[in-house]
Amino acid sequence: MDQSVLPKPPGSEPEWGIDQLDLDAYFSRIGYDGPHTATFETLRRIHRAHADSITWEIIDMALGRHVSLDLKSVQRKIVADGQGGCCLESNLLFAAALEQLGFPVVRHIARVRRGNNRVRTRSHAVLLAEVDGTLWMCDPGFGDETPLEPMRFEDGSTLTVGDWTWRLDQEGEDWVLRCEHADGWFDVYALRLERHHMVDFDMINHFSYADPNSVFVDRLVVQLGTGKERNVLKDNVLVTQYADGRTESAELTGDQIVRTLRETFNIRLRDEDAHALGERFGTPQPTD
Numbered sequence: 001m002d003q004s005v006l007p008k009p010p011g012s013e014p015e016w017g018i019d020q021l022d023l024d025a026y027f028s029r030i031g032y033d034g035p036h037t038a039t040f041e042t043l044r045r046i047h048r049a050h051a052d053s054i055t056w057e058i059i060d061m062a063l064g065r066h067v068s069l070d071l072k073s074v075q076r077k078i079v080a081d082g083q084g085g086c087c088l089e090s091n092l093l094f095a096a097a098l099e100q101l102g103f104p105v106v107r108h109i110a111r112v113r114r115g116n117n118r119v120r121t122r123s124h125a126v127l128l129a130e131v132d133g134t135l136w137m138c139d140p141g142f143g144d145e146t147p148l149e150p151m152r153f154e155d156g157s158t159l160t161v162g163d164w165t166w167r168l169d170q171e172g173e174d175w176v177l178r179c180e181h182a183d184g185w186f187d188v189y190a191l192r193l194e195r196h197h198m199v200d201f202d203m204i205n206h207f208s209y210a211d212p213n214s215v216f217v218d219r220l221v222v223q224l225g226t227g228k229e230r231n232v233l234k235d236n237v238l239v240t241q242y243a244d245g246r247t248e249s250a251e252l253t254g255d256q257i258v259r260t261l262r263e264t265f266n267i268r269l270r271d272e273d274a275h276a277l278g279e280r281f282g283t284p285q286p287t288d
Helices: 023-030 040-053 071-080 087-101 198-209 254-263 271-281
Strands: 105-112 122-131 134-138 157-161 164-171 174-181 184-191 221-225 229-234 237-242 247-251
Touching (some): 023 040, 023 071, 023 087, 040 087, 040 134, 071 087, 087 105, 087 122, 087 134, 122 184, 122 198, 164 184, 229 254
Antiparallel strands (some): 105 184, 122 134, 164 174, 174 184, 221 229, 229 237, 237 247
8 A cells, every 4th residue: 555645653744733732722622631642542532532522513604704724723713712613623633633642643535425426526634543553544523424433444344332333345446434324324425545735625625615606605504423413503403313313403593503502512602703693593583
């Protein structure tokens, strides 16, 4: 296998700026107080803590702000301000933490499928980490369908956490992540092992979160998966999905949107942002 697509020694690629991360502040943000050793158990625990604590969200887009991927900006937003982030922000932050701990890491980019094989642009950040010669796929930042813990990077490997099961299949050059739904296996995304640089992530960031033709422009989208349920908020509609196929849907008022962001999605909001989101996206309350 091409060595350029495999995990690199920590700190060997300065373009990612991992030295800018305050590791202790990051651990405080995700509630991790375990060992700082580059073992699989450390990787598993940090991956799960990150997935549980840092929600996929594009609130910046809904408020007319741009997403910035430099690590200082990502750290200020997610760690200091208590917000979530898109997959690029979230997984680049996670990668920096892993490298500081001594894990060899490589950053890849996947094509999201979400249940169909239509070819889409590469848009999702995925990591490979190495532990004692074994490769693990790490992705705490996808959102509702994110695998909550690392997956062994092998054809046919599976992961079960709570009520959900994921499977990784190799199909030619593609590695396809699937999640088991009530009606069968659901394609989440397809990954190819290709060398990428920070400029590639910047390009994806522009076309996903700044280009006027992006499906995310002027939208409020927030996603969080747990071992029991998956919550997705799109503008004013909250959908909760369960592994047995049940779904619940509700239209939210402005106050309910703000409360849901803070309580269900664990996002810290400034009062002015909360007011703006509630006013813009909330369902008007009925009048007598």
